[in-house]
Amino acid sequence: xxxxxxxxxxxxxxxxxxxxxxxxxxxxxxxxxxxxxxxxxxxxxxxxxxxxxxxxxxxxxxxxxxxxxxxxxxxxxxxxxxxxxxxxxxxxxxxxxxxxxxxxxxxxxxxxxxxxxxxxxxxxxxxxxxxxxxxxxxxxxxxxxxxxxxxxxxxxxxxxxxxxxxxxxxxxxxxxxxxxxxxxxxxxxxxxxxxxxxxxxxxxxxxxxxxxxxxxxxxxxxxxxxxxxxxxxxxxxxxxxxxxxxxxxxxxxxxxxxxxxxxxxxxxxxxxxxxxxxxxxxxxxxxxxxxxxxxxxxxxxxxxxxxxxxxxxxxxxxxxxxxxxxxxxxxxxxxxxxxxxxxxxxxxxxxxxxxxxxxxxxxxxxxxxxxxxxxxxxxxxxxxxxxxxxxxxxxxxxxxxxxxxxxxxxxxxxxxxxxxxxxxxxxxxxxxxxxxxxxxxxxxxxxxxxxxxxxxxxxxxxxxxxxxxxxxxxxxxxxxxxxxxxxxxxxxxxxx
Numbered sequence: 308x309x310x311x312x313x314x315x316x317x318x319x320x321x322x323x324x325x326x327x328x329x330x331x332x333x334x335x336x337x338x339x340x341x342x343x344x345x346x347x348x349x350x351x352x353x354x355x356x357x358x359x360x361x362x363x364x365x366x367x368x369x370x371x372x373x374x375x376x377x378x379x380x381x382x383x384x385x386x387x388x389x390x391x392x393x394x395x396x397x398x399x400x401x402x403x404x405x406x407x408x409x410x411x412x413x414x415x416x417x418x419x420x421x422x423x424x425x426x427x428x429x430x431x432x433x434x435x436x437x438x439x440x441x442x443x444x445x446x447x448x449x450x451x452x453x454x455x456x457x458x459x460x461x462x463x464x465x466x467x468x469x470x471x472x473x474x475x476x477x478x479x480x481x482x483x484x485x486x487x488x489x490x491x492x493x494x495x496x497x498x499x500x501x502x503x504x505x506x507x508x509x510x511x512x513x514x515x516x517x518x519x520x521x522x523x524x525x526x527x528x529x530x531x532x533x534x535x536x537x538x539x540x541x542x543x544x545x546x547x548x549x550x551x552x553x554x555x556x557x558x559x560x561x562x563x564x565x566x567x568x569x570x571x572x573x574x575x576x577x578x579x580x581x582x583x584x585x586x587x588x589x590x591x592x593x594x595x596x597x598x599x600x601x602x603x604x605x606x607x608x609x610x611x612x613x614x615x616x617x618x619x620x621x622x623x624x625x626x627x628x629x630x631x632x633x634x635x636x637x638x639x640x641x642x643x644x645x646x647x648x649x650x651x652x653x654x655x656x657x658x659x660x661x662x663x664x665x666x667x668x669x670x671x672x673x674x675x676x677x678x679x680x681x682x683x684x685x686x687x688x689x690x691x692x693x694x695x696x697x698x699x700x701x702x703x704x705x706x707x708x709x710x711x712x713x714x715x716x717x718x719x720x721x722x723x724x725x726x727x728x729x730x731x732x733x734x735x736x737x738x739x740x741x742x743x744x745x746x747x748x749x750x751x752x753x754x755x756x757x758x759x760x761x762x763x764x765x766x767x768x769x770x771x772x773x774x775x776x777x778x779x780x781x782x783x784x785x786x787x788x789x790x791x792x793x794x795x796x797x798x799x800x801x802x803x
Contacts, residue, residue, distance in 0.1 A: 323396060323397065323400060323468070324349065324396060324399075324400060326400075326468045326469065326491065327349075327351075327400055327403065327468040329471050329491070330351070330468075330470070330471050330472045330473075331472050331473055331474035331486070332351050332352045332353040332455075332458055332472050332474070333349070333350075333351055333352075334349065334350055334351070334352050335347065335348070335349040336348055338365055338368055338369070339372070345375060345412070345413055346368065346375060346410065346411070346412055346413070347409075347410070347411040347412075348360075348364075348408060348409065348410055348411075349403065349408070349409040349411070350403060350407070350408040350409065350424070351403060351404070351406075351462065352455065353455055353458035353459045353461075353462050353472075354403075354404070354405075354406040354425060354426060354459060354462050354463075355406055355407075355408055355424045355425065355426055356424050356425070356426040357426075359424045360408060360424060363386050363387070364385070364386075364387075364408065364422065364424065367384055367385055367386055370384075371384045375412055381410070381412070381420060382420070385420075385422055387422045387423060387424065388423070389422070389423035390420060390421065390422045390423075391407075391420075391421050392418055392419065392420050392421070393418070393419050393421070394418050394419070396419070399419040399421060400468050402421045403421070403468075404462070404466040404467060404468060405423075405425065405466060406423065406424065406425025406426065407421040407422060407423050407424070407425070408421065408422045408424045409421055410422065426459060436448075436449065437449035437539050437540050439539060439706055440538060440539060440540050440543075440577075440704060440705075440706075442576065442577060442578040442581075443578065444578055444581040444582060445542060445577055445578055445580075445581045446540075446541065446542055448460070448541055449539040449540055449541060449561060450539050450541065450544075450556075450561045450562065450563060451561055452558075452559050452560060452561050453558070454484050454486060454556055454557070454558035454559075457486075457556050457561075457563070458472060458486060458488075458556070460541055461488065461541065461544065461545070464541060464542075464545045465490075465545060465548065465549075469490055469491040469492055469493075470488065470490060470491075470548070471488070471489055471490070471491050472486050472487070472488050473486065473487040473488075473503070474486055474487075475487060475503075475506055475507065477506065477511065477514050477557070478511055478512060478513050478514045479510065479511070479512050480512045480513050481512070481513035481514055481515075483513070483514040483557055483558055483559065484557070484558040485506060485514070485520075485555060485556065485557045485558070486555070486556040486557075487499070487502060487503060487506065487553065487554075487555055488548060488553070488554040488555070488556065489548065489552075489553050489554070490548050490549060490551070492786055492787055493549065493551050493779075493785050493786055493787050494548075494551050494552070494553060494785065494786070495551060495783065495784045495785060495786060496786075497749070497784075498551075498552075498553050498566070498567060498748055498749075498783075498784075499553055501748055501749060502524070502553045502555065502566065502748065505523075505524045506520075506524065506555070509523055509524075511523070514557060515559070515560075516557070516559070516560045516562065517537065517555065517556065517557045517560040517562045517563065517564050518537055518560070518562060518564075520535075520555060520557065520564060521533065521534070521535045521537060521564055524566075525747075526745070526746045526747060526748065526749070527744075527745055527746070530741070530745060531711045531714060531715070532570070532708070532711055532742070532745065532752070533568075533573065533705070533707040533708055533711065534566075534568065534745065534746075534747040534748075534752065535564045535565065535566045535567075535568055535747065535748075536552075536564065536565040536566070536568040536572060536573065536705070537562045537563070537564050537565075537705075537707060538562065538563060538565070538705075539561050539562050539563075540577060542577050543565075543577050544563045544565060546577070546580075547565035548565075549790070550779055550780060550783060550785070551779055551780070551783040551784070551785035551786075552565045552566060552567065552568070552783065553565070553566055553567075553748070566747055566748045567746075567747040567748035567749065567750035567783065568747050568752075569747065569750070569751075569752060569753065569754050569755075569767075569782070570742060570752050570753045570756075571595075571753075571755075571756070571767040571768065572767070573703070573704070573705040573707075573708040574591065574594045574595055574598065574703060574704065574705075574708070575591060575704070575766075575767075575770070576590070576591075576594075576704040578590075579591055579770045580770065584770050584771060584772045584773070587769075587770040588769035588770045588771070591768070591769060591770055592768070592769065593702065594702045594703060594704070595768070597699035597700070597702040597703075598699070598700075598702075598703065598712055600695070600696065600699045601696045601697075601699035601700040601712055601716070602712060602715050602716055602719060603719065603731065604692050604695065604696045604699075605642050605646065605689075605692060605693060605696055605716060605719075605720055606716070606719040606720050606722070606723040606731050606734075607723070607728075607731065608638065608642065608688075608689060608692055609638045609639050609642055609720055609723040609724050610723040610724075610727040610728050610730070610731060612627075612631070612638040613637070613638055613639070613723070613724060613727060614727030614728070615727055615728060626688065627686075627688060630686035630687045630688045630689075631686045633683040634683050634684070634685065634686055635683065636684070637724075638689075638724070639720060639721070639723075639724035641684070641685050641686065641689055642689065642693070642720050643717070643720065644679075644684065644685065645679070645685050645689060645690065645693040646693060646716060646717065646720070648675055648679075649672075649693060649694075649697045650713065652671050652672055652675070653697070655671075672694075676690050676694070696716070700712050700713055715738070718734060719731060719734050722734045743757055750782065750783070751782075754782040755767055755780075755782055760781065760782055762778075762781060763780050763781055763782055766780065767780075773793070774793055775793070776790075777789060777790050777791050777792070777793040778790065
């Protein structure tokens with residue numbers, strides 16, 4: 308299909324009131340009960356200041372009700388600076404998406420009046436930095452604990468009526484408001500229906516955070532790997548929605564959950580898209596290699612020092628012997644001691660105030676590392692390997708996936724202690740078999756690697772140029788396959 312035809316098919320007939328009515332935050336009513344058809348008011352609660360509607364708009368309409376028969380004079384008594392008029396429904400809906408309130412008067416002959424009542428304060432808070440998913444380049448604003456504020460922030464980024472929000476209530480005691488968000492005409496209906504059914508099917512007394520939903524709604528709750536993508540970044544959720552994923556918000560949680568998710572998506576950082584594609588691809592590959600190093604570095608040390616002395620080069624054999632000559636423990640005990648020490652420092656630093664936590668991590672790591680070497684509890688070389696493994700695990704952008712990588716090291720260390728390289732190989736095959744079996748909302752977890760999708764590798768292992776990544780990931784089965792029309796080389800040559 309031609310890109311221009313695809314774009315026309317996407318945009319044609321989309322901006323209608325009928326489409327807007329599908330969203331739960333779209334409010335439409337008549338203020339006069341005795342004459343319901345005289346005046347209709349419509350707006351998005353997540354974009355408009357409801358206080359202005361209640362205290363200014365409705366009293367003005369009630370006071371000058373007799374003048375509604377002459378719509379030409381309505382602007383004179385509306386207490387708002389920006390009031391516009393249009394005859395086109397699509398233009399009226401576009402204005403609603405900007406925070407306008409629509410007034411449709413029967414005597415106006417199909418014309419629409421729009422007053423600007425945008426809620427300019429609802430998207431602000433004292434602290435909204437994405438502390439757990441920080442980036443040097445790109446927006447710093449994140450979601451907050453209020454559901455209406457989060458929907459306001461989201462609609463500011465995606466001001467289109469195709470953004471559909473469905474409201475649900477979960478928790479027999481907590482009555483927590485949950486929002487199911489997707490993009491009409493892009494997100495596959497099967498994913499929306501599956502997520503809706505799972506949300507409505509389970510029963511729980513109280514929902515405290517969106518993270519609870521991940522374990523409850525996931526296809527396999529017994530896995531270490533996160534099957535849904537939880538994030539506090541607005542830009543990451545916008546990307547997920549426009550890619551064809553379903554997003555879930557819950558009141559009281561600053562995190563949103565996107566599904567279906569794939570394994571490689573957890574190592575993609577929003578910062579990759581804010582720098583040249585060569586740099587973005589390079590750093591993404593660095594993250595993937597860091598994960599492999601973090602998991603297998605210490606198990607390989609244990610395997611080599613326990614079973615496979617013959618693979619050690621002669622130039623390194625001397626320093627290894629010198630570093631371990633006074634250590635009374637076998638390599639596996641040495642590794643587990645240092646790994647647990649690193650995890651203790653990490654957990655203690657995370658639970659303390661930020662300034663104290665940073666000091667504890669730096670000073671504690673230096674003091675304990677030096678003391679353990681001096682006390683002959685560990686070797687210098689192993690200390691370096693464990694420290695590099697810990698640094699490598701920090702490169703993972705997603706906190707839950709980083710925790711999974713931290714835990715995976717321990718079973719691999721034990722396997723290498725019992726069976727050496729054979730144990731590492733067996734553990735790797737078991738892990739890959741488990742990953743291949745996993746599904747996220749019915750989608751294979753390791754796609755596009757398995758099942759192999761060559762056309763989707765441009766935004767998974769690497770981040771390709773925007774010139775070639777104009778199509779959505781086909782493994783999400785989106786209803787619309789193209790994001791935008793790429794610039795052709797012929798157009799470049801035509802520029803003088």
